[in-house]
Amino acid sequence: MSQSEHFSFGNETEIEDIGGGLKRQMLGYNHELMAVKIWFDKGAEGYVHAHRHSQVSYVVEGEFHVNVDGVIKVLKAGDSFFVPPHVDHGAVCPTGGILIDTFSPAREDFVDDL
Numbered sequence: 001m002s003q004s005e006h007f008s009f010g011n012e013t014e015i016e017d018i019g020g021g022l023k024r025q026m027l028g029y030n031h032e033l034m035a036v037k038i039w040f041d042k043g044a045e046g047y048v049h050a051h052r053h054s055q056v057s058y059v060v061e062g063e064f065h066v067n068v069d070g071v072i073k074v075l076k077a078g079d080s081f082f083v084p085p086h087v088d089h090g091a092v093c094p095t096g097g098i099l100i101d102t103f104s105p106a107r108e109d110f111v112d113d114l
Contacts (some may be wrong), residue, residue, distance in 0.1 A: 002030070002031070002111075003029060003030035003031075004026060004027075004028045004029050004030070008026070008027055008028055010025070013025055013026065013027075014026075015039075020044060020045065021040060021041030021042075021043065021044030021045075022038060022039065022040060022041070022044055022046065023038070023039040024036055024037070024038055024039075024110070025037040026110065026111065027100070029106045029110075029111065030106065031105055031106055032104060032105050032106065033102065033103070033104050033105070033106060034102065034103045034104075034105075034106035034107055034110065035100060035101070035102045035103075036100070036101045036102075036103070036107075036110065037060075037098065037099075037100055037101075038098065038099045038100075038101055039097075039098055040062065040064075040091075040093035040096060040097050040098070040099070041093075041096055042093070042094065042095060042096040043092075043093070043094060043096075044092075044093050044096070045090065045091070045092045045093070046090050046091045046092075047090050048067060048088050048089065048090035049088070049089070049090065050086050050087055050088045050089070051085070051086070051107070052085050052086060053085060053103040053104060053105060053106075053107060054082075054083070054084060054085055054103070054104045055082070055083040055089070055101060055102065055103050056080060056081070056082050056083075056101075056102045057080060057081050057083075057091075057099050057100065057101045057102070058079075058080045058099065058100045058102075059075050059076060059077050059078065059079045059080065059097065059098075059099060060077060060097070060098040060099065060100060061077050061097050061098050062076075062077070062093055062095045062096055062097015062098060063075070063076050063093065063094060063095045063097065064076075064091045064092070064093050064097060064099070065091065065092045065093075065094065066081050066089070066090075066091045067088070067089060067090050067091065068081055068082075068083055068087065068088075068089045069087050069088060069089070070088070
């Protein structure tokens, strides 16, 4: 079973530019659970999509217009949202901001060694 190191230091962990004004940093994972930090540039969009994973996202900073199953809410720092498996969801960040995304099971498409 593959997993991340036990400790992750923000200034030493790779930040991947995934395009469209988004950057991603892996915080920790094994096959059951994953946490990821996502930076959104002003106006960046996480396009509506669905996957088999349960997801909880926490707004660290900024304002996000979050769509979960066709319902759109405005979330700010301290707010969070839950996405069940196979449910359409996406977010637009008009201000620029940061999310912490957690997934169960881990997103295999985010790392090569799962």
